[in-house]
Amino acid sequence: QQQVKQSPQSLIVQKGGISIINCAYENTAFDYFPWYQQFPGKGPALLIAIRPDVSEKKEGRFTISFNKSAKQFSLHIMDSQPGDSATYFCAATYSGNTPLVFGKGTRLSVIA
Amino acid sequence: DAGVIQSPRHEVTEMGQEVTLRCKPISGHNSLFWYRQTMMRGLELLIYFNNNVPIDDSGMPEDRFSAKMPNASFSTLKIQPSEPRDSAVYFCASSPWTGGGEAFFGQGTRLTVV
Numbered sequence: 298q299q300q301v302k303q304s305p306q307s308l309i310v311q312k313g314g315i316s317i318i319n320c321a322y323e324n325t326a327f328d329y330f331p332w333y334q335q336f337p338g339k340g341p342a343l344l345i346a347i348r349p350d351v352s353e354k355k356e357g358r359f360t361i362s363f364n365k366s367a368k369q370f371s372l373h374i375m376d377s378q379p380g381d382s383a384t385y386f387c388a389a390t391y392s393g394n395t396p397l398v399f400g401k402g403t404r405l406s407v408i409a
Numbered sequence: 410d411a412g413v414i415q416s417p418r419h420e421v422t423e424m425g426q427e428v429t430l431r432c433k434p435i436s437g438h439n440s441l442f443w444y445r446q447t448m449m450r451g452l453e454l455l456i457y458f459n460n461n462v463p464i465d466d467s468g469m470p471e472d473r474f475s476a477k478m479p480n481a482s483f484s485t486l487k488i489q490p491s492e493p494r495d496s497a498v499y500f501c502a503s504s505p506w507t508g509g510g511e512a513f514f515g516q517g518t519r520l521t522v523v
Contacts, residue, residue: 329510340413340500340514341452386452390510396442396465397512401451 301389303400310407316374318403320387323368327389331397332361332372335384344385345372377407413515415501421521427489430518433482434503442512443476443486444500452500458484491522 303320310316320330331346347354347361347370354361360373374381384404388397414433422428434441443455456466458478466476473492478484488495498519502512 331511333514338516340502340516342514343511346511396440396454396457396504398454399444399452 301387301398301400303387303403305403306401307404308406310374310377310405312377312379312407312409314377314407316372316377316381316405316407318372318385318387318405319369320371320389320400321367321369322389324389324391325368326391328391329389330361330363330370331388332359333386333388333399335386335402341386374405377405379407379409381405382407413501413503413513415499415515415518417518418516419519419521421523422491424492424522425490426522427487428491428495428520428522430486430499430501430520432484432486432501432515434484434501435505435513436482438503438505438513440504440506440512441478441484442502442504443484444502444514446498446500446517455486455499488520491520493522496520496522 301322332344333341334344335341345356345359345361347363349365352363358375363370384402386402387400390397416431440459442457445453445455455468456476457464461478474488476486498517500514500517502514504512
């Protein structure tokens with residue numbers, strides 16, 4: 298019930314292409330779905346987040362798509378750049394006294 | 410704000426030794442989390458505190474692990490005795506809510522037990 302399943306484990310995208318990372322969850326009580334970005338030697342940092350009252354949220358080149366009925370959400374990175382190369386984690390939690398539950402991460406490499 | 414501050418950044422210790430990791434959360438944040446990151450298991454929650462009180466330590470792998478938060482600005486994670494399988498990156502994170510929102514992570518402590 299508390300798991301968040303993330304795919305793929307790794308992703309290689311050409312510069313300028315679209316990177317897509319997918320996550321699925323089981324717990325329908327989850328109501329906050331963030332994506333974190335982690336560079337080597339650094340801690341994860343919030344990239345973008347969505348709540349289930351909307352189906353899409355866009356910030357610059359980063360978009361979260363949310364499908365409540367399918368219990369899935371995804372991160373799209375448009376016009377991917379080498380500087381986007383990092384590990385991306387999806388996560389979920391719900392209002393109250395619960396911490397974030399993280400997916401296993403996706404290592405993205407954007408090649409020129 | 411300086412963000413979440415962890416020390417040390419790197420720790421190399423011999424099996425059987427006691428290891429203490431330290432964390433200073435962001436001022437004013439109510440919740441503090443300790444996570445462990447490994448290639449095999451990803452980011453695992455070890456324990457979290459709300460208003461300095463431990464809420465859930467079910468993620469602590471064994472009795473060798475203990476955590477304290479004596480005040481709102483300081484927390485420690487102790488491993489005694491340490492074992493090679495404890496080698497990982499340990500992250501502390503804090504949040505301005507009592508759960509249910511964004512967590513801000515420190516830079517992590519890379520622990521190597523030889």
